[in-house]
Amino acid sequence: MADELPTHPSGVKLDAGEAAIGGDVIGRDKILQVTNNYYDGQLASAQYTVMASTSTPGLIIFVIDTGSHAQRLVDQRPVLEVVKSAIDASLRELVFRSTKGSRVSDRYHVGCWTYGREILNLLDGIKPLSQVLQVGFPTLQVQPGESKVNLYRAFRVVEQILTQSIRTFENSPAPLICHVACGEYGGRDPGPVAARIREMGVADGNVLIENVLIDEGAWLIPVTQTDDWTGTRDPGELATAYARELYQMASPMPEQYQRYAHELGYNLGSKVRLLFPGTPPELMSLGFSLPAATAVGARR
Amino acid sequence: MFTPAAGDTLLLAGRTYSFAEHPALPGRGIAYGQQGRRATVYCITDPSGRRLALKVFKPGYRSKRVVAVMSRLGDLEQVPGLEAARWTVIAPDTAPALVQQHPELSYAVLMPWQAGELWVETFLNRCPAAPHQCLRLARAIASTVAGLEVRGLAHADLSGSNMIVDWSAGRVALLGLDNIYMPNLEPPSSLPGGSPGYAHPAGVGGQWNADGDRFSAAVVLAECLGWHSETARQASAAEQFFEPTEVGRSSERLEILCAALAAICPPVVDLFQQAWFSQDLQACPPLRAWAEVLDAAVV
Numbered sequence A: 001m002a003d004e005l006p007t008h009p010s011g012v013k014l015d016a017g018e019a020a021i022g023g024d025v026i027g028r029d030k031i032l033q034v035t036n037n038y039y040d041g042q043l044a045s046a047q048y049t050v051m052a053s054t055s056t057p058g059l060i061i062f063v064i065d066t067g068s069h070a071q072r073l074v075d076q077r078p079v080l081e082v083v084k085s086a087i088d089a090s091l092r093e094l095v096f097r098s099t100k101g102s103r104v105s106d107r108y109h110v111g112c113w114t115y116g117r118e119i120l121n122l123l124d125g126i127k128p129l130s131q132v133l134q135v136g137f138p139t140l141q142v143q144p145g146e147s148k149v150n151l152y153r154a155f156r157v158v159e160q161i162l163t164q165s166i167r168t169f170e171n172s173p174a175p176l177i178c179h180v181a182c183g184e185y186g187g188r189d190p191g192p193v194a195a196r197i198r199e200m201g202v203a204d205g206n207v208l209i210e211n212v213l214i215d216e217g218a219w220l221i222p223v224t225q226t227d228d229w230t231g232t233r234d235p236g237e238l239a240t241a242y243a244r245e246l247y248q249m250a251s252p253m254p255e256q257y258q259r260y261a262h263e264l265g266y267n268l269g270s271k272v273r274l275l276f277p278g279t280p281p282e283l284m285s286l287g288f289s290l291p292a293a294t295a296v297g298a299r300r
Numbered sequence B: 001m002f003t004p005a006a007g008d009t010l011l012l013a014g015r016t017y018s019f020a021e022h023p024a025l026p027g028r029g030i031a032y033g034q035q036g037r038r039a040t041v042y043c044i045t046d047p048s049g050r051r052l053a054l055k056v057f058k059p060g061y062r063s064k065r066v067v068a069v070m071s072r073l074g075d076l077e078q079v080p081g082l083e084a085a086r087w088t089v090i091a092p093d094t095a096p097a098l099v100q101q102h103p104e105l106s107y108a109v110l111m112p113w114q115a116g117e118l119w120v121e122t123f124l125n126r127c128p129a130a131p132h133q134c135l136r137l138a139r140a141i142a143s144t145v146a147g148l149e150v151r152g153l154a155h156a157d158l159s160g161s162n163m164i165v166d167w168s169a170g171r172v173a174l175l176g177l178d179n180i181y182m183p184n185l186e187p188p189s190s191l192p193g194g195s196p197g198y199a200h201p202a203g204v205g206g207q208w209n210a211d212g213d214r215f216s217a218a219v220v221l222a223e224c225l226g227w228h229s230e231t232a233r234q235a236s237a238a239e240q241f242f243e244p245t246e247v248g249r250s251s252e253r254l255e256i257l258c259a260a261l262a263a264i265c266p267p268v269v270d271l272f273q274q275a276w277f278s279q280d281l282q283a284c285p286p287l288r289a290w291a292e293v294l295d296a297a298v299v
Helices: A040-046 A079-098 A129-135 A151-169 A191-199 A241-249 A255-263 A281-294 B065-073 B096-101 B119-125 B131-150 B214-226 B230-235 B252-264 B267-276 B287-297
Strands: A058-065 A108-115 A119-121 A176-181 A208-213 A275-277 B009-012 B015-019 B033-035 B039-045 B051-057 B088-090 B108-112 B163-166 B171-174
Touching: A058 A079, A058 A151, A079 A108, A079 A129, A079 A281, A079 B033, A108 A129, A108 A151, A119 A151, A151 A176, A151 A191, A176 A281, A191 A208, A191 A241, A208 A241, A208 A281, A255 A281, A275 A281, B009 B096, B065 B088, B119 B163, B119 B214, B131 B163, B131 B171, B131 B214, B131 B252, B131 B287, B214 B252, B214 B267, B214 B287, B230 B252, B252 B267, B267 B287
Parallel strands: A058 A108, A058 A176, A176 A208, A208 A275
Antiparallel strands: A108 A119, B009 B015, B015 B039, B033 B039, B039 B051, B051 B108, B088 B108, B163 B171
């Protein structure tokens, strides 16, 4: 019961020329460095168009902060319970997108690592969606211990996983790293690792990093209305240094994702980063539903 | 977001409907839903256990236009292959309590559930078909789409996910009729451009016009007729016969399929190649030409 596509964007030539702002280096097929500049939207519109299918499955890796600060409540519910609900809803949506008749095609492969006191491989590597759903997504548990978790180590694990597996997804949609942060992190600066991850890529585009930040005080203007939220396009909108770092680590939102958010009734603007607040929970769900943005379409 | 679980219920016009469980994931509480670009179609059951399809549109595609479409569908449900044209639209003025409880159900469409396999399952399951089954099913498909054409209508997005087939009975049912092309009907907010593997390579202007099915139907009919061939089945891509990038071009797959067509019904080779290499939809053979050839071929 597939549907027609909204009119797809006109192709935009990747030609930064001399006018590149912010020192981006733009190669023929690859963005070597992405910064917040005029070309972000154009770059996004020209890539990220491959559709997930059984022969070109999408890869989604969840990276979830389960450190001690994940013990607090959001909307009177434990943070990780809210996160788990959002992931479950996202997986259900992927199931719906992968269902053909009575079967679930493996259009998506999923991995999940949590980080707190230690890094846990929850799904035993990367698994086809149908296998993940057969056993159910595991419950997320807080790892009490140090107050500041080590995001650097978590991203290093992701980098290694991608190094091992990304060629398997060469013809697939660009992999998406969906990272959930519940508070401030410590340890080494994860920025360089995140940059290396973003530099990895497949023909469809570079790996995307999406950050979901569950911290009510992270945005200078609290995000309360889901329908009116237009996204984060400038680090100056953020109240804390680590939130601004997460902004820098997040990829620009591809136009494909932006359009998908519009279809879901959200009003995200152009040139925003893949950085979502964890509250209201609807926005976290939006962030988790974006992997489905790559699922269909005659993109010719 | 509307995310029903298996077993959740809806009260509509005094009747309670339940969301069916996903058949591939028993015991997981996941509803049986299939999502396309604009909507998710859920399988629900009425109190007697009869299955129905509930099409719930995403916010960006929710529109009272579906009411206008429903009013124009008329007696199309009587046409073989168009049984899914029997609609009930859940509108704010006709089901206020339900829409107030679930605003996401505004302008959702309730329609008969069509039993059988999606066309895409042909490729996913790779089950063989005998030549007479291919001819009979292709004839049914051609008859349905030519029936639309003779009325000046077009489905506008024939594809593996918009057709239910029953190989043993030789029946087809078209789904996704909310984007049907009808003269003087308000166009959809985004014009159907076709689905990967089935859209015309020129693609200009989309498929929402009276000739909108000519190319996609030619591909579907060629896929169906060629499926008798073991060589063709083995050469098929994963979810349709051709990879989307191959459409409209010469390829080894094209040669294999044409050989399979020549073996079962030689006149369709020309029809298919005329469509495959056409400059635009108008240059594709009319669907009645396919229907005539297949009527003659089926004894």
